[in-house]
Amino acid sequence: MGSASPGLSGVPPSRLLLPPDTVLRTGLEKVAVGAGAMGPERRDWSPSPPATPEQGLSTFYLSYFDMLYSEDSSWVAKGPGASTREEPPDEPEQCPVIDSQAPGGSLDLAPGGLTLEEHSLEQVQSMVVGEVLKDIETACKLLNITADPVDWSPGNVQKWLLWTEHQYRLPSVGKAFQELGGKELCAMSEEQFRQRSPLGGDVLHAHLDIWKSASTSEESWTDSEVGSSCSAQPIHLWQFLKELLLKPYSYGRFIRWLNKEKGIFKIEDSAQVARLWGIRKNRPAMNYDKLSRSIRQYYKKGIIRKPDISQRLVYQFVHPI
DNA sequence: TAAGAGGATAAAA
DNA sequence: TTTTATCCTCTTA
Numbered sequence: 001m002g003s004a005s006p007g008l009s010g011v012p013p014s015r016l017l018l019p020p021d022t023v024l025r026t027g028l029e030k031v032a033v034g035a036g037a038m039g040p041e042r043r044d045w046s047p048s049p050p051a052t053p054e055q056g057l058s059t060f061y062l063s064y065f066d067m068l069y070s071e072d073s074s075w076v077a078k079g080p081g082a083s084t085r086e087e088p089p090d091e092p093e094q095c096p097v098i099d100s101q102a103p104g105g106s107l108d109l110a111p112g113g114l115t116l117e118e119h120s121l122e123q124v125q126s127m128v129v130g131e132v133l134k135d136i137e138t139a140c141k142l143l144n145i146t147a148d149p150v151d152w153s154p155g156n157v158q159k160w161l162l163w164t165e166h167q168y169r170l171p172s173v174g175k176a177f178q179e180l181g182g183k184e185l186c187a188m189s190e191e192q193f194r195q196r197s198p199l200g201g202d203v204l205h206a207h208l209d210i211w212k213s214a215s216t217s218e219e220s221w222t223d224s225e226v227g228s229s230c231s232a233q234p235i236h237l238w239q240f241l242k243e244l245l246l247k248p249y250s251y252g253r254f255i256r257w258l259n260k261e262k263g264i265f266k267i268e269d270s271a272q273v274a275r276l277w278g279i280r281k282n283r284p285a286m287n288y289d290k291l292s293r294s295i296r297q298y299y300k301k302g303i304i305r306k307p308d309i310s311q312r313l314v315y316q317f318v319h320p321i
Numbered sequence: 322t323a324a325g326a327g328g329a330t331a332a333a334a
Numbered sequence: 335t336t337t338t339a340t341c342c343t344c345t346t347a
Contacts, residue, residue, distance in 0.1 A: 237337090283339070288323090290341090292326095297327095310325090312323080
């Protein structure tokens with residue numbers, strides 16, 4: 001990754017949807033510590049709310065990427081020529097977050113860098129999706145509300161508004177939405193949000209979009225998708241893991257690629273992955289101990305192995321793709 | 322304490 | 335027969 005694509009780098013961080021000190025960023029901070037160049041008082045961001053949940057989220061996540069890249073590219077993939085103030089002489093082959101920092105230029109930087117860029121984007125996107133989902137989950141617990149805004153009572157809506165206003169330093173708009181339940185709220189257009197709250201309505205609408213999208217993906221990682229619908233045909237564990245990895249929007253919080261090209265992945269939530277596997281195989285007693293034993297059976301078969309630099313919950317497909 | 326490694330054996334397909 | 339599930343002991347971080 002020598003440089004971000006024009007399309008992405010062209011978007012200045014000031015156009016990010018969220019201010020830097022958002023709860024979403026708290027998740028990102030876990031992986032992008034030190035990317036704090038944006039001052040906490042920065043308020044000149046101009047929201048670009050996603051138009052649709054589908055299109056919106058990806059745009060939104062890519063904006064995150066842009067922010068991270070713009071503010072501190074040291075944690076994103078760097079080309080061999082990229083210089084930083086401090087470069088550890090012996091960087092491990094596998095970065096805990098993104099394994100694109102391969103040593104000695106094993107990171108293939110094609111002149112165009114497109115493949116790598118897409119690769120990095122995919123990784124960042126996968127990671128951010130997971131973090132966003134985690135943060136929404138945290139907010140749900142904190143506020144004692146469901147992840148799906150449609151289910152919110154007017155009281156839940158008020159809680160969410162208060163929390164969002166607080167988190168994102170928006171002007172207080174609670175009264176403007178006082179009588180609304182989640183269903184009504186979700187049915188409102190961005191314009192209607194603006195009418196009720198000229199100052200922060202559009203931002204609120206964008207946040208609500210994220211929640212709506214997140215809950216949509218959340219539905220898919222419940223038992224319905226993983227379970228019975230696909231249980232007709234037998235499936236191998238390695239196939240199942242790849243299935244999950246292919247859907248970062250749905251399962252990125254449980255399992256994600258560290259380096260897709262090398263087939264290195266990390267199980268972020270071992271209990272959940274085991275639970276999903278148990279659902280798929282109709283084995284309610286499945287746990288990570290058993291699942292990991294099955295994974296280890298793949299060692300001899302040359303299907304999965306531990307990466308060269310072994311890390312907890314990190315495995316590698318011997319034959320990626 | 323959770324994860325990892327691997328042996329042994331049973332069960333399922 | 336192959337694959338996975340289950341249970342186990344021991345080691346490692």
